[in-house]
Amino acid sequence: MESRTLKPVLAAYLVAFILFLYGPFFVLGILSFQQGPDGGPQFPIIEWSTYWYRQIFGLTPPSRIAPLPVGEALVRSLVLAFMTMVTSTVLGVMSAQAFRRKFRGSTFVFYLIVLGMMVPGVLTGLGTSLLANNVIGISRHWYTTAFATHVAYTFPFAFLVMLAILNRFDGSVEEASWSLGVNPWTTFRKVTFPLIFPGVLSAMLFAFTLSFDEFPRSLFAAGGTEDQTLPLAIYGTFSVEIHPNIFAFGVLTTLFSFALLSVYGILMALSVRRARKLAMQEDIA
Amino acid sequence: MTGAIVEAKRKGTNWLIVPGIVWMALFMVVPILMICYVSFWTQTTFNISSTPTLASWKQFFSSDTYIGALWTTIRIWLIVLATTFIIGYPTALFVGLFVKSKTLSTVLLVICVIPFWTSFLIRVLAWRPMLGKEGAINIILMKLNIISQPIEVLLFTELSVIIGMTQIYCVFMVGPIAFMLGRIDRNIIEAARDLGAGFGRIFWKIIFPLSLPGVVVGAIFVSVMVLGEFATAGALSGRKVNLLGNIIVTQVGSLKWAMASVTGVILTVVMGIVIAAFLRIVDLKREL
Numbered sequence: 001m002e003s004r005t006l007k008p009v010l011a012a013y014l015v016a017f018i019l020f021l022y023g024p025f026f027v028l029g030i031l032s033f034q035q036g037p038d039g040g041p042q043f044p045i046i047e048w049s050t051y052w053y054r055q056i057f058g059l060t061p062p063s064r065i066a067p068l069p070v071g072e073a074l075v076r077s078l079v080l081a082f083m084t085m086v087t088s089t090v091l092g093v094m095s096a097q098a099f100r101r102k103f104r105g106s107t108f109v110f111y112l113i114v115l116g117m118m119v120p121g122v123l124t125g126l127g128t129s130l131l132a133n134n135v136i137g138i139s140r141h142w143y144t145t146a147f148a149t150h151v152a153y154t155f156p157f158a159f160l161v162m163l164a165i166l167n168r169f170d171g172s173v174e175e176a177s178w179s180l181g182v183n184p185w186t187t188f189r190k191v192t193f194p195l196i197f198p199g200v201l202s203a204m205l206f207a208f209t210l211s212f213d214e215f216p217r218s219l220f221a222a223g224g225t226e227d228q229t230l231p232l233a234i235y236g237t238f239s240v241e242i243h244p245n246i247f248a249f250g251v252l253t254t255l256f257s258f259a260l261l262s263v264y265g266i267l268m269a270l271s272v273r274r275a276r277k278l279a280m281q282e283d284i285a
Numbered sequence: 286m287t288g289a290i291v292e293a294k295r296k297g298t299n300w301l302i303v304p305g306i307v308w309m310a311l312f313m314v315v316p317i318l319m320i321c322y323v324s325f326w327t328q329t330t331f332n333i334s335s336t337p338t339l340a341s342w343k344q345f346f347s348s349d350t351y352i353g354a355l356w357t358t359i360r361i362w363l364i365v366l367a368t369t370f371i372i373g374y375p376t377a378l379f380v381g382l383f384v385k386s387k388t389l390s391t392v393l394l395v396i397c398v399i400p401f402w403t404s405f406l407i408r409v410l411a412w413r414p415m416l417g418k419e420g421a422i423n424i425i426l427m428k429l430n431i432i433s434q435p436i437e438v439l440l441f442t443e444l445s446v447i448i449g450m451t452q453i454y455c456v457f458m459v460g461p462i463a464f465m466l467g468r469i470d471r472n473i474i475e476a477a478r479d480l481g482a483g484f485g486r487i488f489w490k491i492i493f494p495l496s497l498p499g500v501v502v503g504a505i506f507v508s509v510m511v512l513g514e515f516a517t518a519g520a521l522s523g524r525k526v527n528l529l530g531n532i533i534v535t536q537v538g539s540l541k542w543a544m545a546s547v548t549g550v551i552l553t554v555v556m557g558i559v560i561a562a563f564l565r566i567v568d569l570k571r572e573l
Contacts, residue, residue, distance in 0.1 A: 006383075006484065007379075007383050010375055010378060010379040010383055011379060011383075013375050013376065013379065014375075014376055014379050014380070014393070017372065017375075017376045017397075018396060018397070020372075020452060021397060021400055021452060021455075021456070022400065023415060023421070024408070024411030024412050024414075024415045024452070025400065025403065025411055027411065027414050027415050027420075027421045028407070028410075028411040028414065031414050041413070041414055042414055042417055042419045042420065043414070043419055043420070043421065043424055091304055091305050091308060092305075094301040094302070094304060094305060095301065095302050095304075095305035097298055097301050098298050098299055098300075098301035098302035098305075099302070100298070101298060101299070103299055103302070109302060109305075109306060112306065112309050112310075112313075112314070113305060113309055115309070115313060116309060116313050118509055118560075119313065119317070119553075119556075120509060120510070120512065120513020120514075120530075120552070120556070121513060122513045122515060122530045122533055122534075122549070122552070123316075123317060123320065123513065123549055123552060123553060124312075124313065124316055124317075126316075126320060126533055126537065126545060126546070126549050127315075127316025127317050127318075127319045127320045127549070128312060128316045129537070130316065130319040130320060130323050130542060130546065131315060131316050131319045133542075134319075134323060134326075134333060134542055135319060135322075135323075148308075148311075148312040149312060149316075151308060151312070152308065152309060152312040152313045155305065155308065155309070159305070209402070213404050213405055215405060215406060215516065216513070216515070216516070216530075219534070220537065230404075231404060231405070231406055234404065234406045234407065234410075235406055235516070238406070238410070238519070238520050242410070242413065246407075246410065247410075247414075249407075250403065250404065250407035250410070250411065253403065253404050253407065254402065254403045254404075254407075257402035257403065258402065261402060
């Protein structure tokens with residue numbers, strides 16, 4: 001391969017590519033420190049300030065620019081993401097567990113589940129709100145209809161993660177447990193679950209972050225303003241004039257995501273370490 | 286005897302699939318069927334009734350706005366598919382094939398994925414101060430004396446929608462391609478080179494064909510997401526670019542459920558055709 005000429009060219013290309021991916025965030029980050037409340041969401045920076053960050057936390061005197069309506073929306077989004085995470089992970093573990101044995105129609109069921117991540121949110125959202133609003137005639141809420149669509153979206157991800165983990169899982173430890181007369185539920189709790197825990201963590205992370213950021217499904221399936229989740233609150237500010245407070249908020253949510261990711265990393269490292277310790281104890285014994 | 290117990294215990298796990306099937310049937314399949322069903326309902330200004338009619342369908346196909354949205358959707362989908370592929374492939378080539386160390390290539394992929402932990406809407410919005418008349422790109426270009434007047438077509442046009450979507454979705458192209466490239470047996474490339482093949486020939490005869498399943502998976506990801514889009518188009522075009530998704534949102538907003546459903550069915554059909562076509566190119570089950 002003419003890698004001597006091609007490799008540096010491609011490396012330079014990669015740098016340009018990463019700039020393309022990150023460029024908007026740098027600009028967003030810089031503009032979030034725009035002077036307030038008169039500075040607009042564009043260059044030049046009139047004066048560096050943390051005004052817009054303080055405004056989000058309600059630490060600034062009231063001005064003509066209304067603070068972002070994010071407080072309650074944030075709580076709703078967190079609760080919804082948590083509910084979705086628990087339900088999707090439980091469903092994912094159960095289904096993947098069933099898939100360890102071939103059963104009739106398993107290919108069909110596989111595609112049925114995977115469909116949930118392939119069908120665009122506009123369609124699931126629209127369909128669910130039609131079902132609730134027009135056909136059955138119940139009102140839509142973030143904790144009912146929106147929750148149902150969120151699970152239908154994140155469950156396939158949890159399922160695929162668990163399927164990948166359980167495919168590499170050595171079933172003989174379970175068989176040993178069963179032959180010793182331990183009932184299946186205790187076996188699952190004491191033997192299987194600790195072994196698949198890293199996979200469960202990944203499934204939870206997927207479900208939580210996907211649900212937390214889910215927008216099209218919530219737009220249709222959640223009800224009015226009293227049902228707004230965080231992405232809906234952000235979307236609401238799109239239609240009116242944009243101020244740098246939304247940029248500051250973007251920076252904060254990104255930091256929050258990184259915090260979440262770090263927690264995941266730490267839990268993962270801990271569980272790997274524990275598994276290693278156990279393996280060492282077994283070696284000694 | 287142990288074998289029998291184990292067999293019995295294994296068999297007992299089949300019921301575990303039931304809740305998953307029920308959930309997907311109720312909240313995935315039934316809603317999609319509802320869209321088909323409601324598309325034949327009778328819509329009046331403020332009401333909708335279940336009397337079957339073809340009125341909304343006729344209205345869709347006789348209106349320039351709706352047909353226009355269909356073509357815009359297909360045009361933007363094709364353009365974004367091309368740009369994500371053209372921009373993504375060299376990156377994937379470098380990460381998947383040229384980087385020798387596995388750790389480095391993982392780190393590079395993680396760097397590409399990190400922006401995804403920012404809210405989708407914020408990612409879309411971040412392009413506004415970038416592309417605007419007083420945006421970063423215009424300021425930089427003017428400082429460098431490349432242009433004397435700010436370029437105004439950058440924001441609130443179809444171009445800004447395409448730029449935004451390309452950035453948001455190109456990583457879905459890079460990932461699968463890099464994965465397939467990473468699996469290529471380096472000995473094949475070695476052998477071809479020893480036999481005197483130049484890079485161009487190696488690329489077109491070996492590397493590209495072997496990466497094709499990755500391209501197809503990436504294309505499916507990008508297609509599914511772009512076809513169902515509406516937020517990027519709404520936020521970056523100033524509502525000038527209307528995709529099928531935007532039509533659905535506006536129709537639901539004005540309680541025109543039947544028309545939203547017709548558009549939804551058409552979107553579903555387009556999506557089905559696109560995915561089926563991609564799956565014909567490459568037999569994924571065999572390749573992966």
